[in-house]
Amino acid sequence: MENKVALVTGAAGGIGEAVVRALVGRGVTVALVDRNGDRLEELAKELRNDGGRAEAFPVDVTSSAAVESVVAEVEQHLGGIDYLVNGAGVLRLGQARDLTDDDWTTTFAVNTTGVFFTSRAVVNRMLAQGRRGAIVTVASNAAGTARMDMSAYSASKAAATMFTKTLGLEVSKFGIRANVVAPGSTDTPMLSSLWEDSSAARASIDGVASAYRVGIPLGRIAQPEHIADAVLFLLSDMAAHITMHELTVDGGAALGH
Known part of the structure; x- marks a missing residue:
């Protein structure tokens, strides 16, 4: 993976940041994409000070024009993109009948449409340059397992999952692979923001019968690095014959x- 170029959305924290750190550790030049420009600059500077190659590119992935512009800027500054990781995501909780219009549209704008905009922009440039590459979309196990209060999130991640698999089918003849990583409960700010107290983590592990959650058989909540390891595997040549796959x-x- 050394000397390749990767673009990672949602790079300012959580799973996205873990993916960035893992890629930089493998000698990949990484374009950090997120709407949190201050955090991006801070992270990119830290990585460069440690000898890594990383540049910040603040952008809102819900804007088609902004995404097209930033992908062009990344290629101009860093070179052709070899890897794309769709890591940007938002979570709005609530019973389906109580969700607001904004809850629904914002969730899909980031989790689904943002994946479409970024994947389209990167793939079209890969094709124009005859460049083989790999794409990984970070979805969720909730895309295939119903969860209380997560209808918008689950639906958006299910849509992003099937979009990515279909994209993978369409571009396979060009040597471009597209796969999905589906995390469960992971120790990130997105998850901890939902916790009212320390007992919430234990409930995730043990399960909640009233919410039809069976818990986590391995007995622990994932760390972001666990998800990043799966992403790196699917990007790497170790997964050279894997595409349209969903790794939970x-x-x-x-x-x-």
């Missing part, structure tokens, strides 16, 4: 589904 990383919470 949830400690068994979805019981293998």
